[in-house]
Amino acid sequence: MALYGAIESGGHKFVCLIAEDKDTILEKKVFLTKKPKETILEVVNFFRQFGNLQSLGIASFGPIDLNQNSQNYGVLTTTPKTLWQGIDLRKEINSRLRIPVYIDTDVNSAALAEHLWGSANDVSNLVYITVGTGIGAGIICNDKLIKGFSHTEFGHIRIPHDLKEDSFLGVCIFHGNCLEGLASAPAINKRCELEEGRIPPPEHQVWSLVAKYLSFAVNNLIFTTAPEKIILGGGVMKNKKLITLIRQNVYDLLNSYVEYDPIKFDLENYIVHPKLGDEAGVLGALAIAMGLNFEINQ
Numbered sequence: 001m002a003l004y005g006a007i008e009s010g011g012h013k014f015v016c017l018i019a020e021d022k023d024t025i026l027e028k029k030v031f032l033t034k035k036p037k038e039t040i041l042e043v044v045n046f047f048r049q050f051g052n053l054q055s056l057g058i059a060s061f062g063p064i065d066l067n068q069n070s071q072n073y074g075v076l077t078t079t080p081k082t083l084w085q086g087i088d089l090r091k092e093i094n095s096r097l098r099i100p101v102y103i104d105t106d107v108n109s110a111a112l113a114e115h116l117w118g119s120a121n122d123v124s125n126l127v128y129i130t131v132g133t134g135i136g137a138g139i140i141c142n143d144k145l146i147k148g149f150s151h152t153e154f155g156h157i158r159i160p161h162d163l164k165e166d167s168f169l170g171v172c173i174f175h176g177n178c179l180e181g182l183a184s185a186p187a188i189n190k191r192c193e194l195e196e197g198r199i200p201p202p203e204h205q206v207w208s209l210v211a212k213y214l215s216f217a218v219n220n221l222i223f224t225t226a227p228e229k230i231i232l233g234g235g236v237m238k239n240k241k242l243i244t245l246i247r248q249n250v251y252d253l254l255n256s257y258v259e260y261d262p263i264k265f266d267l268e269n270y271i272v273h274p275k276l277g278d279e280a281g282v283l284g285a286l287a288i289a290m291g292l293n294f295e296i297n298q
Helices: 036-047 089-097 106-117 179-183 185-192 206-225 240-254 261-265 277-289
Strands: 003-009 013-021 024-032 053-060 101-105 126-131 135-141 229-233
Touching: 003 089, 003 106, 003 277, 013 036, 013 277, 024 036, 036 089, 053 089, 053 106, 053 277, 089 101, 101 106, 101 277, 106 126, 106 135, 106 229, 106 277, 126 206, 135 179, 135 206, 179 185, 179 206, 185 206, 206 229, 206 240
Parallel strands: 003 053, 053 101, 126 229
Antiparallel strands: 003 013, 013 024, 126 135
C-alpha cells in the first residue's frame, strides 16, 4: 500500500497528514510552530512511524525560493517569521526521511487542491486568495500554476489608499500600506486594538474598509488574469458578511466593463469560499506528493 505524506506549515502550526489518497487519510497530527530545529524534529518523528512513504509534499508559508535551478531552492527567504529565515525546509525533511520531498507555497497548494477537488474543479483558470496572517494568491492559468523566478507575492501589491479616509499607515514591515499591510488579520487587529487571534464582530465598521481593499485586489486580478473563478479563503474570510460586501464592491468597480456572464449575472458562484475549507492547503500538499502537479515534480 503506497502512502504519501503532506505538511501545511504555518506561522502558528504545522498540519501533517498520512494518506493513501485524498479520500483515505490514515492519520493527522498538528504541531505548534516553535523554533525550526524543534518543530522539524517533531514533524520528522511523526512521519518516521510509517515505513512505506513514497513521497511528501509541503505547502509552506513564504516567501520561498522555488527556482529549482537555484542553490537556495526550497529556502525560506524574507519571511517576517525571522527565526525561519534561511531555513531549507524541504532539504531538512528530505535528508532525514530520505524520500522525495516537494515544496510550494501554502496558497499555491490551496489553489491546486481547490482546482482538483473543490470549488474550481470545473474551470481551467482560477485564483485562490488567502486572507489571514498574510495575504497571498495562487493563480492557475490553463491548468498550470503561474510562476516566474519564484511564486507570486500578491499580498504586497499597491492599492488605492486615501489617507484622508483612512489614516492607518499599515503593518507590513517592508511596504507599510500594501494590501497585506492594510487588510490582513494583523492589520485588522492593530486598527481595532485587539489581541492576536481575535477579530472584531461582524457589524464592526472596519469590515467595510477591509472589503474595499480586498475588492480593489479582486478587481485587479480580474483585469490582469481573467480567472473563471475566484476563491477567497483564510481566517479573515470567516466573517460571512465580508464576501457579500466584496461581491457588491467588485460589481461596482467593474462598472459593466467585463463581458463575462458569471460576473454579470452570477457573482455568488464566481467569487466563492473554498469548498475544502481549512483543509485546502494540506490537501494541496498531498496532491503535490502524489504527483498531481507536473510542474513541481518534473
